[in-house]
Amino acid sequence: MNRFKTIYQDLLKKHGKQGWWPIINSKTLICEYHAGDPKNDAERFEICIGAILTQNTSWTQAGKALINLKRMNALNVKRMRRISDGKLKEVIKCAGYYNQKTKKIKIFTEFFSKLRGQIPTRKDLLNIWGIGKETADSILLYGYNVPVFIIDAYTKRLLLKEGLIDEKAGYDDLQQLFHRNLEKNVKLFKEYHALIVAEGKIK
DNA sequence: AGCCAGGCTACCG
DNA sequence: CGGTAGCATGGC
Secondary structure, eight states, X not given: OOHHHHHHHHHHHHHOOOOOSOEEOTTTOXXXXXXXXXXXXXXXXXXXHHHHHTTXXXXXXXXXXXXXXXXXXXXXXXXXXXXXXXXHHHHHGGGSOHHHHHHHHHHHHHHHHHHTTOOOOHHHHHTSTTOOHHHHHHIIIIIHOOOOOOOOHHHHHHHHHTTSSOTTOOHHHHHHHHHHHSOOOHHXXXXXXXXXXXXXXXX
């Protein structure tokens, strides 16, 4: 049993199942965690927009912005295209960086519409303005069930604390560590990343 | 009253 | 190339 697996088991024991990615319940307009795979393109689009909104922002704030969009029925390509930049800025304001995020969402929406149900490649995602490694990997893992391990600030802090990396390790270094020490299992990757965030939050 | 939040881009040397 | 300022609001 390697260290990466025991850390996972410890975190699972401590925090319980997280069930990411949260999806808005259409009736209650509440973000729910049920750990199901995305059922359709609408849910995938919602996950992608949520991933952009939560960049360097707490999910509490990103979720509010997402619900605002859901309430005005703008969480689909057709409506998102029609909404003005000014209006979009207004409703996502609570998630911060609203000028940049408006531009990112608009650009991403065009990309998404051209996918027509296909799974995007990581390379294509990274070529989109506003989509970096963490956002791309979040979209792939939670939106499309592609087994890529997501690295974030919490992940680095955790591995540093465990003495498994040094300070100068970068995103790709950390990702390789997880890929080499765990079986490529989508459910495991989803839950593990969520648990790392849960652990990171409480301090 | 600061500091931080589930990053990314642009620009600097 | 690696390093870093700027983006912005809300919660604590």
